[in-house]
Amino acid sequence: SLDQLNLITTAKDNVIITDLKNNISIKTDSVSFDKKKNILESLTQSVLKDDKNNTLSADTFFYDLNDGVLKLKNANLKDFNQNEFKIEIAFLDTLSNKLTGKDISINLDNKSFDQNNDPRIKGKSIIYDNGFTEVTKGVFTTCKKTDSCPPWQLSAEKIQHDPKKETINYTNALLRVYDIPVMYFPKFFHPDPSVKRKSGFLIPTIKNFANSTNYISIPYYSVISQNKDLTFTPRLYSNSSFLLQSEFRQENKD
Numbered sequence: 083s084l085d086q087l088n089l090i091t092t093a094k095d096n097v098i099i100t101d102l103k104n105n106i107s108i109k110t111d112s113v114s115f116d117k118k119k120n121i122l123e124s125l126t127q128s129v130l131k132d133d134k135n136n137t138l139s140a141d142t143f144f145y146d147l148n149d150g151v152l153k154l155k156n157a158n159l160k161d162f163n164q165n166e167f168k169i170e171i172a173f174l175d176t177l178s179n180k181l182t183g184k185d186i187s188i189n190l191d192n193k194s195f196d197q198n199n200d201p202r203i204k205g206k207s208i209i210y211d212n213g214f215t216e217v218t219k220g221v222f223t224t225c226k227k228t229d230s231c232p233p234w235q236l237s238a239e240k241i242q243h244d245p246k247k248e249t250i251n252y253t254n255a256l257l258r259v260y261d262i263p264v265m266y267f268p269k270f271f272h273p274d275p276s277v278k279r280k281s282g283f284l285i286p287t288i289k290n291f292a293n294s295t296n297y298i299s300i301p302y303y304s305v306i307s308q309n310k311d312l313t314f315t316p317r318l319y320s321n322s323s324f325l326l327q328s329e330f331r332q333e334n335k336d
Contacts, residue, residue, distance in 0.1 A: 089117040104150065104176040105133040108143070120147045132179065134212075135162040140172070150177040157183065163213060163245055163276070164191040181210040186217065190243075190275045199224040199285075201275040203241060215243040222250065224275075224285055231261045234286050234298075236270070248277045259288055259298055264318075281305045284313075296320045309333045 084091050092114045099108040099122065110128035115121070122145040130138040130152070140154035152174040159167040159181070165188060172183035186208045190201040205220030220241035225232035239254040252270040256263055272283040284301040301315040310332045317325040 091115045091117070101176065106176060107131050108145075110143075121145065122147065130174075134179070136160070138172075138174070138181075151175055159210070161210075161213065165189065165215075167208070167210070169208065179212060181208070183208050188215070188217070188243075200227050202227075203243070205241065213245045217241040217243075222252075233288050234259050238270075243274060245274065245276070248274050248280060249282065250274050257286070257300075259286075264298065265300075279305060279311075295323075297325075 092112070094112045097110050097113050099110075099113065101107070108124075108128055108130045110124045111126040113122055113124040113128075116123070123143070125142050128140055128143050130140075130143075132138075136159065138154070138157060138159045140158070141156040142154070144153040145151075146153075154172045154174065155170075157167075157169045157172040159169070159172075161167070168187045169181075169183035170185035172181060174181050184207045186203075186205050188203040188208075190203070201222075201224045203215075203217055203220055203222050205217035207218045209216045218240055221235050221237045222241060223232045223235040225234065235258050236252060237256050237258060238252040240252070242251045243249075244251065249271050250273075252267065255267040255270040257265040257267070270283070273280040281304045282302070284303050287299045287301070288296075289298075290296050297317050297319045299315050299317040301313050304312045304314070306312060310330075312331070313329045315327045315329075317327065319325070
């Protein structure tokens with residue numbers, strides 16, 4: 083339909099919008115185009131795809147064609163690395179492909195983890211730029227999702243996931259065990275969930291015994307060469323004692 087007085091065009095039922103300039107397509111059930119303001123708007127569920135194999139869906143979107151910025155509400159992004167993002171309010175700059183937003187949760191690809199692990203990040207705000215992710219006021223854990231707090235989690239002022247370097251980096255990180263602060267790290271990093279072999283901290287282990295001393299261990303894995311590696315595992319007990327363990331491995335031709 084066309085509102086000639088206000089120059090607003092409305093389209094309904096299986097609408098497909100193709101932006102050739104920015105290499106994106108949008109599929110929705112209803113959309114209006116304000117020719118005066120050069121704005122596209124939809125109040126129905128919409129799906130956006132780009133040429134990098136990212137898929138972004140949202141309950142509503144507001145697309146200002148003047149500056150190329152898409153505003154999305156209750157957005158869900160599945161990127162080319164198979165990570166899934168949920169963002170309450172998101173802004174996508176179609177010119178640079180940079181995505182920003184607030185109140186986010188990220189389910190990281192789980193292919194190198196045990197099926198009982200759910201590697202994920204939650205945070206206050208996000209900047210996502212071609213795979214590189216920066217979360218502020220974030221929390222990371224791999225514990226299975228339950229109604230109670232996870233057995234362990236790392237909270238940080240800033241969390242950066244770099245898929246090219248395959249690392250997750252933390253600024254001002256605090257390790258919590260059952261929501262109790264245990265250890266502080268000004269700087270901290272570990273391999274991301276896609277890594278099979280890379281130097282860095284491994285998942286913490288927590289042991290609770292009814293008739294013994296409880297402990298937490300934070301292993302560090304070091305790749306020495308193609309056929310040699312080392313794991314250093316400090317074990318911290320609840321009675322303030324500690325145990326230092328190491329394991330060296332070498333694989334030969336035969």
